[in-house]
Amino acid sequence: MRRFFFSGATALCLTLFGHAASADQLADIKAKGTLVCGTLGTAEPFSFPNPQTREIQGYDVDFCKAIADSLGVKLELRLVAVPARITELQQGRVDILAANLGWTSERAQQIAYSDSYFASLQKVAVRRNSGIKTLDELGGKRVSAIKGSTSEMGVRKAIPTASPVTFQDAPAAFLALQLSKVDGLALSELVLVKYKQQAENTTPIDIVEKPLMLEAWGIGMRKDEAALIEQVNGALRKLDQSNAATAIFDKWLGASSPYGMRREFQIAPIKG
Known part of the structure; x- marks a missing residue:
């Protein structure tokens, strides 16, 4: 059996060559002519199958397309599961992620985040006949939420005198509101709209x-990947300045959509 030995200089050259070959992901994407964007494919209205064509569409998909266009390359979507999102990115199976990826300090230690392109608002619903109109009016009252959720944390912070009543899932928390066991329900605005x-x-x-x-x-x-991060943030800022980002929001979440929401945020750096 033959054995191969490398001198220290040769090994150093190979190491440097390998690093250089993978050091600029932006250049690699342009060279291959394709941007691979990881998305969920199951999260309406962000990325989900078109009922007629089965093609994946949605808010996240439109942002992927806009970023690919800014690079002058084709877009390839790759569906990822929630638990595997970061692994797929770290192992190079996708170039970027547009997959309902909320910022957390733990995730930010593992990957880089672009500027925020969506803001998931946590809000409170109340029974219409309660007469409650503001968060302050929920002070001293019971508010249901999912146990351990950001909504529960939001109640404790924004309405410190309220009493959070936690449940294992959203349907149970919603039922508590319907049965008048609580005065408010804290959840993502999208879920509350439904x-x-x-x-x-x-x-x-x-x-x-x-x-x-x-x-x-x-x-x-x-x-x-400084060059790619700068490119993506630049593309997002241009979408915001041209009102294209608002158009994408209105298309999937705006007044003419089933959600009837208003865009109350702008694309901006995420402050941890």
Whole structure:
């Protein structure tokens, strides 16, 4: 059996060559002519199958397309599971992530985040006949939330005198509101909008306008890829300045969508 030995200089050259070959992901993406964007594919209205064509579409997908266009390359979508998102990115199976990726300090230690391109608002719903209109009016009252969720944390911070009543899932927390066991329900605004539609003919609810808190979502990228991070942030800022970002929001979440939401945020750096 032959054995191969490398001198220290040769090994150093190979190491440096390997590092250089993978040091500029932006150049690699342009060279291959394709941007691989990891997305969930199961999260309406962010990335989900078109009922007719089965093609993946949505808010996240449109941002992926816009970033690919800014690079002058084709877009390839790759579906990822929530628990595997960061692993898929770190192992190079996707170039970027647009996959409902809320910023956390733990994740930020593993990957780089772009500026925030979506803000997931945590809000409170109340029964319409309660007369409650503001968060302050929930002081001293019971508010349901999912145990350990950002919504629960938001209640404790924004309404310190309220009493959070926690449940294992959103349906149970919603039922508590319908049965008048609690005075408010804290959840993501998107979920509350759906519950409001469902409850209109039974126990109507309203959503308090002021949010409890805001969870910033960013495009996920590998660390130490300064050129790609700068490119993505530049593309996002141009979308905001041209109102294209607002158009994407309105298309999937705005007044003419089933959600009827208003865009109350701008693309901006995420502050941890």
